[in-house]
Amino acid sequence: MNRNDIRIGLFGFGVVGQGLHTVLERTPGLRARIGRIGVKDRSKTRSLPPELFTFERDEVLDDPALNVIVELIDDADEAYRIVTGALRRGKAVVTTNKKMLAEHLQELIELQRQTGTPLLYEAAACASLPVIRNLEEYYDTDLLDAVEGIINGSTNYILTAMHRDAVTFAAALARAQELGFAESNPALDVEGLDARNKLVLLLAHALGLVARPEDILTVGITGISELASSYAREKGLVIKLVAEARRLPDGGVAAAVLPTLLRPEHELARVHDEYNGLITQSLFTDRQFFLGRGAGAVPTASAVLSDLSALTYGYRYEYKKLQQQSARALAPAAAEVDVLVTFGQGHAPERADFSRIHEYFHSEQQGYYLTGTIGLARLAAAAWLRQPGISVVRLPQPLRAAQAAPVASAAEVEAADCPA
Numbered sequence: 001m002n003r004n005d006i007r008i009g010l011f012g013f014g015v016v017g018q019g020l021h022t023v024l025e026r027t028p029g030l031r032a033r034i035g036r037i038g039v040k041d042r043s044k045t046r047s048l049p050p051e052l053f054t055f056e057r058d059e060v061l062d063d064p065a066l067n068v069i070v071e072l073i074d075d076a077d078e079a080y081r082i083v084t085g086a087l088r089r090g091k092a093v094v095t096t097n098k099k100m101l102a103e104h105l106q107e108l109i110e111l112q113r114q115t116g117t118p119l120l121y122e123a124a125a126c127a128s129l130p131v132i133r134n135l136e137e138y139y140d141t142d143l144l145d146a147v148e149g150i151i152n153g154s155t156n157y158i159l160t161a162m163h164r165d166a167v168t169f170a171a172a173l174a175r176a177q178e179l180g181f182a183e184s185n186p187a188l189d190v191e192g193l194d195a196r197n198k199l200v201l202l203l204a205h206a207l208g209l210v211a212r213p214e215d216i217l218t219v220g221i222t223g224i225s226e227l228a229s230s231y232a233r234e235k236g237l238v239i240k241l242v243a244e245a246r247r248l249p250d251g252g253v254a255a256a257v258l259p260t261l262l263r264p265e266h267e268l269a270r271v272h273d274e275y276n277g278l279i280t281q282s283l284f285t286d287r288q289f290f291l292g293r294g295a296g297a298v299p300t301a302s303a304v305l306s307d308l309s310a311l312t313y314g315y316r317y318e319y320k321k322l323q324q325q326s327a328r329a330l331a332p333a334a335a336e337v338d339v340l341v342t343f344g345q346g347h348a349p350e351r352a353d354f355s356r357i358h359e360y361f362h363s364e365q366q367g368y369y370l371t372g373t374i375g376l377a378r379l380a381a382a383a384w385l386r387q388p389g390i391s392v393v394r395l396p397q398p399l400r401a402a403q404a405a406p407v408a409s410a411a412e413v414e415a416a417d418c419p420a
Ligand SMILES: NC(=O)C1=CN([C@@H]2O[C@H](COP(=O)(O)OP(=O)(O)OC[C@H]3O[C@@H](n4cnc5c(N)ncnc54)[C@H](OP(=O)(O)O)[C@@H]3O)[C@@H](O)[C@H]2O)C=CC1
Pocket: 011, 012, 013, 014, 015, 016, 017, 038, 039, 040, 041, 042, 044, 072, 073, 074, 075, 078, 096, 097, 098, 123, 124, 127, 180, 181, 182, 183, 184, 294, 295, 296, 297, 300
């Protein structure tokens, strides 16, 4: 494929698909044209000539006039069929579907190797931020210790609107949907699952680990309590949904997506609206920070455009960290985290799950909270974590290797004076 002859078979003509059309119209220097568009809904009026559209997947995949497939649909199962079908036909693919990628990453890496056909997905993690290719190429030799970021635009938009502008959760979510930031199923955003899927991609390209999404502890923003918000306000902290992956000294990796209290001087505390921010931590460069729009039509399409351009010079992911690392795995049992847990009477967390309880508080009006240290595996397995009426927010300290300390002694629990 050369820069003067990019013939795109496009799937999806929604927010990102139309964004790609806009971006291509305004990009001199790359002669790309959309040859066919696969969509689903026969009743929709389209802004382009009807003969461009089809409802048959194979009409696009088998069209010999098209030399690249761009998959921009919101159905992960159908996206999987499109992407694997294209790779098996030897057609290079660009996709934005992080759910599909996270669920099938190992298989898709294998398929690229078997077919010798590239699959690029810069927009699937952090939309317009150029993170995947940077993690893959720039940090090829200076090995990364951690990535930490706000990697979902909708939840950041909602939290910003609620805390800065005093908008309700429902109104902020509705606006994020109108603006094209939210997933078609917004539960993926607000329950933290979209951030988790993106973290799977970052783990592979930053730390050389292909994780199963369901193995990553994930808490979204729907349960953040009023008491947690007032705790944040009183301490001068902000709550953001943060995804974090960190190498532990024994070689394992701790990873989680958690609402997190951040100090105002933290880079991520100043990431607002639908913006994303990603911090990398490596041995030689130390700390670096990427900032940019994490959702929306044209910003997302700009990353798709960049992938199309990369294909014209033969670029493909080599999954360099996967080659460099041997047998790296998630190790939640070797990690711990400091959390704020708020709860009401009759909804207390299991105190014995904590290795240390730092503070305990009760307010007649607002309920109870405790702060403490808990093993990541313990927290993930805790039945109380998913109970209504209990809210868990990470304290500002990063994930870290678990200390040898035993779980809270009876005396410590007694001293903390928590209710049962
Ligand atoms: N919106 C954003 O900011 C970002 C989105 N993404 C990802 O990009 C993808 C697209 O998102 P977005 O554009 O917002 O979604 P939209 O809901 O706006 O558009 C979805 C498109 O997919 C088409 N579609 C759905 N199911 C099928 C199917 N079975 N066969 C063919 N076409 C189908 C729809 O067809 P029809 O028009 O007929 O309804 C529609 O054109 C998703 O994977 C999303 O996660 C990634 C980064 C940012």
